[in-house]
Amino acid sequence: MGLERDTILEARGIRKVFRTGSEELEVLKQVDLEVARGELLAIMGVSGVGKSTLLHILGTLDRPTAGHLSIAGVEVASLADDNLARFRNLHIGFVFQFHHLLPEFTALENVMLPALVADQSEASVRDEAAALLQSVGLGKRLYHRPGELSGGERQRVAVVRALIRKPLVVLADEPSGNLDAASSQNLHELIRQLSREHQQAFVVMTHDRVLAESMDRLGHLEWGVLRMEAASGSKGDPS
Numbered sequence: 001m002g003l004e005r006d007t008i009l010e011a012r013g014i015r016k017v018f019r020t021g022s023e024e025l026e027v028l029k030q031v032d033l034e035v036a037r038g039e040l041l042a043i044m045g046v047s048g049v050g051k052s053t054l055l056h057i058l059g060t061l062d063r064p065t066a067g068h069l070s071i072a073g074v075e076v077a078s079l080a081d082d083n084l085a086r087f088r089n090l091h092i093g094f095v096f097q098f099h100h101l102l103p104e105f106t107a108l109e110n111v112m113l114p115a116l117v118a119d120q121s122e123a124s125v126r127d128e129a130a131a132l133l134q135s136v137g138l139g140k141r142l143y144h145r146p147g148e149l150s151g152g153e154r155q156r157v158a159v160v161r162a163l164i165r166k167p168l169v170v171l172a173d174e175p176s177g178n179l180d181a182a183s184s185q186n187l188h189e190l191i192r193q194l195s196r197e198h199q200q201a202f203v204v205m206t207h208d209r210v211l212a213e214s215m216d217r218l219g220h221l222e223w224g225v226l227r228m229e230a231a232s233g234s235k236g237d238p239s
């Protein structure tokens with residue numbers, strides 16, 4: 001690990017107001033956040049507090065009402081929509097609560113898709129996707145369709161699909177929300193292992209205390225403000 005902090009995501013003064021008819025809903029008032037390369041960060045908050053809203057903003061899927069977001073040193077607001085889509089595809093991976101795997105495609109094809117969309121050659125992508133699936137214990141499930149996998153297996157496919165483009169940041173929205181305790185524990189270990197191996201940062205929205213405490217840092221989203229707390233210590237080895 002280098003000595004200086006290598007910031008890959010920085011959010012300053014993020015505010016988000018939704019307008020529906022004459023109603024205004026200020027979901028995010030003032031969110032400040034800095035994420036270092038390879039860092040694991042959890043954000044907890046009760047249902048409806050704005051976790052998904054914040055995740056969409058950090059992932060450039062939605063624009064904030066006010067505030068600045070820079071990723072990999074690029075001020076996101078300065079990118080026009082088509083460049084933004086390319087930028088997102090290159091640097092950001094997503095894992096959603098519901099896996100969003102395509103049912104007609106095999107596990108291997110599902111993992112390959114984001115890279116194929118980005119015009120990488122099929123042969124190299126195929127090898128890489130197979131290796132990733134192998135690394136999460138799914139080497140014997142390459143040709144299974146989502147319907148032929150367990151919930152935990154589907155979520156592991158969704159996680160490695162988020163990694164195939166080697167994004168700097170992976171944003172996960174309640175990734176263990178639909179998993180039993182054992183599968184969710186496996187998923188947490190997988191996230192730690194992958195982040196160590198690939199120096200990828202993870203920002204995980206969750207209301208799972210166990211998952212949150214296994215990350216490097218933990219923040220609480222409340223009343224539109226993000227409050228970071230000191231890590232509780234269960235970080236694994238410091239290498």
Ligand SMILES: Nc1ncnc2c1ncn2[C@@H]1O[C@H](COP(=O)(O)OP(=O)(O)O)[C@@H](O)[C@H]1O
Pocket residue numbers: 018019020025027045046047048049050051052053054
């Ligand atoms: N597109 C939208 N338009 C209006 N209100 C929204 C929109 N998206 C979310 N909200 C509201 O913002 C609040 C936060 O939602 P969300 O970010 O999904 O919370 P969480 O993920 O923490 O459960 C909720 O009250 C929700 O109803």
Ligand SMILES: [Mg+2]
Pocket residue numbers: 051052053173
């Ligand atoms: Mg949500």
